[in-house]
Amino acid sequence: MGMNNDRREFLIKSAKIAGISLCGCVLSSIIAACDNDGETVAPPEQPKPENYPVLKISDYPTLSSVGGMIMVIVRDKNNKPVNNGNPLIIFRIEQNKFVVLDSICRHAGAQVVLPSSPGGDIFCPAHSAKFYSSDGSLKDKGSASGDVPSLLKYNSVFDPIENTLTIAI
Ligand code: FES
Structure with a gap:
């Protein structure tokens, strides 16, 4: 049992x-x-979970409290950048919950920028689209023509004992 x-x-x-x-x-x-x-x-x-990148949250002081958000290039256990070398957005949305998003806008491939204040919108400078930082979904397509897909979101698991975040990428 x-x-x-x-x-x-x-x-x-x-x-x-x-x-x-x-x-x-x-x-x-x-x-x-x-x-x-x-x-x-x-x-x-x-992909095998043991190959997923594991971030030590203590390495990123901004993520030590709820509302912290960073954009960072993440490397796997072989020190190879994941996500084609493009940064990931990591947002501590709750004490034990993080949101991990691709920083590349899927409309035309521009790199988005972080919100100026915690919980604000993620902004794409190419066509002024805005995305909810809570899940990367589109809030406002700005001047973009055609569809503007949501930012890619990756699953992650926080280990509060080890203070690590494992990202399924
Ligand atoms: S590239 Fe982001 S809105 Fe067009």
Whole structure:
């Protein structure tokens, strides 16, 4: 029973990192499958969580309090920049919750700029589009023609014990 609970927690945590929601029945079937063949669950097409970049929040004083937001190039464990070398926007929206967004506007590829005050809008200087900093969704398309997609959002998991943020990218 304890083993299944441990596996359940591991699966939920892994799925959250991968941006997947697991219902109870799916969890049960995965756990049952594990019990049958003795192997851990790691879908081959998914990036492995252990390869995700892990940020030490203590390295970024701006993120030490709720409302802090930075734009930073993030490197994986092999010191290779992720997100094609483009910075990520990291916003501490709650004590234990962060929002991670691509800093590249998907309308025409300009780099957005951070809001001037906590919780303000992210701004794209190319066509004056504005995005909600809470989730990267479009607030105002400004002078842009055609569709302006939301900023790409990446799932992340904060570990309050280690004070680290793991980003699923
Ligand atoms: S490139 Fe951002 S609104 Fe056009």
